[in-house]
């Protein structure tokens with residue numbers, strides 16, 4: 001089985017090198033970084049560590065970066081695509097837990113969950129928003145999920161071919177779930193650790209961004 005690790009990245013030059021190095025040390029030779037119009041050296045640092053870097057000329061968002069990356073990985077013969085964050089919040093050792101059920105033919109997608117076994121040190125407010133989001137999306141799409149916005153997933157080739165992302169920014173996470181539901185793609189949640197560090201909290205999404213994501217998500221539903 002060819003496993004590709006796909007990392008959407010925006011201005012992550014401080015962490016991306018270490019992340020690629022750790023993935024390579026775990027034996028993942030195929031690491032693809034989408035440098036999404038970063039203003040820093042994200043792509044160059046990733047390439048130095050042996051990753052393949054693809055570049056968007058302007059910042060188009062995490063959804064658009066995943067779309068570019070999934071297309072590239074499929075073209076290059078990936079059987080499983082693992083999506084992984086660039087900010088060092090995920091653990092490369094846990095990828096095997098996500099790909100195993102796909103290799104066994106048990107399921108088409110494995111979704112990481114930080115809440116299934118409470119494997120996170122997320123701050124209280126972030127926890128509240130994330131749990132609320134998972135509850136809302138589970139209801140909307142008739143799924144059974146504890147974590148709907150986890151960047152760590154393993155997607156089989158068959159599922160990747162069925163999923164068509166149209167949301168460029170963070171709303172893609174709900175779009176993936178919508179398509180899992182509508183296209184009857186089999187899924188399984190797997191407990192994974194998500195580390196919140198000073199870097200990730202200062203650098204990443206703010207809790208209030210959840211409102212913007214929700215608004216965009218609902219607006220997209222309305223205009224369709």
Ligand SMILES: Nc1nc2c(ncn2[C@@H]2O[C@H](COP(=O)(O)OP(=O)(O)OP(=O)(O)O)[C@@H](O)[C@H]2O)c(=O)[nH]1
Pocket residue numbers: 007008009010011012034035036059060061062063065066084085086087089149151200201203204205206
């Ligand atoms: N390609 C691309 N990647 C992005 C963009 N914004 C964030 N990312 C990447 O997406 C990953 C997750 O982004 P975060 O902002 O940390 O979001 P998050 O992990 O869902 O939120 P936290 O719970 O706060 O960590 C990281 O690898 C970022 O570099 C973007 O505009 N384009």
Ligand SMILES: [Mg+2]
Pocket residue numbers: 085087089200204205
């Ligand atoms: Mg993050």
